[in-house]
Amino acid sequence: MDEFETQQNKESMVQPIEPPYNKPPKDHRFAHGVLVGVLASFFVVLIAAVVGLVVYRSTAKPKSAMSTVIDENTARKVDFITSILEEYYYEDPDVDDLREGIYAGLVSGLNDPYSAYYSPEAYEKLQIATTGNYAGIGAGLQKDKETGVVSISKIYPNSPAEKAGLQVGDLLISADGQRSTDMEADEFAATVRGEKGTDVELVYERDGEQHTISVTRDEINVPSxxxxxxxxxxxxxxxxxxxxxxxxxxxxxxxxxxxxxxxxxxxxxxxxxxxxxxxxxxxxxxxxxxxxxxxxxxxxxxxxxxxxxxxxxxxxxxxxxxxxxxxxxxxxxxxxxxxxxxxxxxxxxxxxxxxxxxxxxxxxxxxxxxxxxxxxxxxxxxxxxxxxxxxxxxxxxxxxxxxxxxxxxxxxxxxxxxxxxxxxxxxx
CATH class of the missing domain: 3.90.226.10 (2-enoyl-CoA Hydratase; Chain A, domain 1)
Structure with a gap:
């Protein structure tokens, strides 16, 4: 779903705030970076309308209720949770993954199935998907709004999906470890897509039995x-x-x-x-x-x-x-x-x-x-x-x-x- 030709780009900034505490409870080698990342990432450089959407112009003016989301108590709590993860998690946490989780969690707090945060990788895939030309498996996907299950609605002729033996009606459980029920259909489709020649591991269910296959992505030019x-x-x-x-x-x-x-x-x-x-x-x-x-x-x-x-x-x-x-x-x-x-x-x-x-x-x-x-x-x-x-x-x-x-x-x-x-x- 492409950007509109007539849209006007605008820049807006939510100003970072200083941490409201001087002495964190313990050494936080990455806690402060996580919080700064949360605040600094609200620098919007461009507005694009996608996925059934419209041109929207915004100056990102903070609303009174929203401006208190990351207040002093919230900042302290995030900092404290970060220290717990650093001390007790059985592996060394990935700092970038933690930051991405904070951003995604903030949007998920809306409890709106249609609002979402996209990591840079996910957004790049989504942009590719909107053109109608992409590297993927050549299958149409649909999501059941009651169960959240994603299934195959169509298989394009001579596509990687057809060659791999996938069929209309197959239930897609996951793609490269990402579960289909945890995301919207367009997000899951973006996960299935990728660079030409790369493989995607799919877990699918047919007749009550689960199967795992690897499908090599290829260029797909799908007329709409x-x-x-x-x-x-x-x-x-x-x-x-x-x-x-x-x-x-x-x-x-x-x-x-x-x-x-x-x-x-x-x-x-x-x-x-x-x-x-x-x-x-x-x-x-x-x-x-x-x-x-x-x-x-x-x-x-x-x-x-x-x-x-x-x-x-x-x-x-x-x-x-x-x-x-x-x-x-x-x-x-x-x-x-x-x-x-x-x-x-x-x-x-x-x-x-x-x-x-x-x-x-x-x-x-x-x-x-x-x-x-x-x-x-x-x-x-x-x-x-x-x-x-x-x-x-x-x-x-x-x-x-x-x-x-x-x-x-x-x-x-x-x-x-x-x-x-x-x-x-x-x-x-």
Missing amino acids: VSSRMLDGNIGYVQIGEFVAGTPKEFESAIESLQAEGAKGFIFDVRDNPGGMVDSVTEMLDYILPEGTTLYMEEKDGSKTYYDSDAKRYLDAPMVVLTNGNSASASEIFAGAVHDFKAGTLVGTTTYGKGVVQVTLPLNDGSAVKVTIARYFTPSGVCIHGEGIAPDVELEYEYTGDKEADEYDYLSDNQVNKAIEILQKEIEE
């Missing part, structure tokens, strides 16, 4: 949009995620299908985890008439609106396919089409992620992702925790050969329902 013509002059467009290049792929797919004679369109956002607000609103501007497609509200009540203009829109019947893994930007897409009465939603209720995050990179290469707003559909509905219910509720059923090399879309009952709806509208 795929399309094809279906029976009855119906154009089918599958949107895998909303990254920087998705709008151009989306427009190209629609134009190609129109050239082939498409009179109605199916937009499939099933199992789409989301992506950039900038991308999804650009796509909505392409298919919807003039009006507000989305607005966001921050805690001070300020609102940011995203609008579609009247220059162009898709004058054709539409159906959007959704399921419980359609999240974030996917829900923005489905919600806008629904509220504009531009199309019909078919499938099952969406994930229910209606909050927005920004990522603030720090000068040491690390970053903090923080939730800054709720978003609302054009009709003013916040779907966070609720999801968007489809117009036509239909559980997924596939009657084709699941072992076949190619997916038979006409054996997909939700696709068939979409075709049925569109053909009726085309005939009217």
